[in-house]
Amino acid sequence: MKIKLFYFARLKETLKYSTEDLDVPDDVAKTLTILKLKAFLAKRGDVWGQMLMGKLKIRAAINHALVDDNAPITDGDEVAFFPPVTGG
Amino acid sequence: MKIKLFYFARLKETLKYSTEDLDVPDDVAKTLTILKLKAFLAKRGDVWGQMLMGKLKIRAAINHALVDDNAPITDGDEVAFFPPVTGG
Amino acid sequence: MTVRVQTQDFDVGFEISQLRTAHKDAGAVVSFVGQVRDVNEGDTVSQLTLEHYPGMTEKALEAIINQAASRWNIFDTLIIHRVGTLQPTDQIVLVAVSSAHRGDAFKACEFIMDYLKTEAPFWKKEVTPTGERWIEAKQTDDDARERWTK
């Protein structure tokens, strides 16, 4: 399963990634959700765990629509992680 | 007792008065209120009665402040009668 | 606080900009612009004439602003209201309110409009194909004002 990831604001700065193409291993791809993807990415190391599974409130979007932790991710999806929004 | 009267909008048009200086007779001047003044003016004839004591909703102001029928009028007051307002 | 009753038109962009930049700690300016509609109660309107009570009008508008300022945390308020004869799509009124945060400006601006509609001494007469007629006050405007007293 291939997905495209985006990170914004504080996440982008801390993770030092704005976007990446991710090839999700088959065992993770099965019934993949936002929460499962966050847990998978958190394994990359300290700052990833802190940002995605720590105290920081993180919001997610799939294909440009806000979703919650249980939202399912399918092949080809564009997934974004970011802090609560502060525009206006 | 001398007061100054103003009429606006439909009242002005129908009564054909925009303003007048009124010398209120002593018996009317005693404990004069908006309602009492309207009744006094209504005696001038048909159109006055229709406009001031008829079915038309009339609002009043004393010295530029909206008041109700029981508001007391004193010597030198500026009194205005007009339909409900429709600005904005 | 600024209140202007005038026959001439006004520049909404200029007025909002003045109000906005006068307070560098203001985050919000909420404004209402009223225009002459080309239709009212199903009839075409070709002209609108606004009459007012000089002397009382300004006092009534200032009293409404003072009430709003006592209820919400606002920086500044501007009301411009035109009088005289206007055409469809002409601007009638501008109410603009600045505040630190948007909630106060939204509430104060709507409050001012609801009270202006029911307490400021303006009267509208319109020209339709069947002639001139005074616009009647609407119960919905009284209801809108009453909401604020609850």
Added chain:
Amino acid sequence: MTVRVQTQDFDVGFEISQLRTAHKDAGAVVSFVGQVRDVNEGDTVSQLTLEHYPGMTEKALEAIINQAASRWNIFDTLIIHRVGTLQPTDQIVLVAVSSAHRGDAFKACEFIMDYLKTEAPFWKKEVTPTGERWIEAKQTDDDARERWTK
């Protein structure tokens, strides 16, 4: 419906005038203008940078407008939101709504702002005397949005 996300400034007077005169039966235009405040949480702010999620931002704003249009009787809506680096008193956002009667435009405009603040993917970073910092989302903004779900 018009949604624009841009770095350049905008002319509030022109935009409101366009929206207003596009509907000759519109009696009301309610608008919100947000500006960069020179102070936030007690600290002087010298600069504000707005980041957004290109592609999602426009869709999110259009979805918010569609929600507003399904709840109230409105004619047209405009949202302009700036991104990039701004200074105190710079304009950030304009939301303008036209309607026949004022109540609908007031509610729709405030609804759009409350949802924009909590659902449109913009993030602010400000410069204060102690350095740069990301602005934290406020509980009061979530509360403001929740009012509309009751």
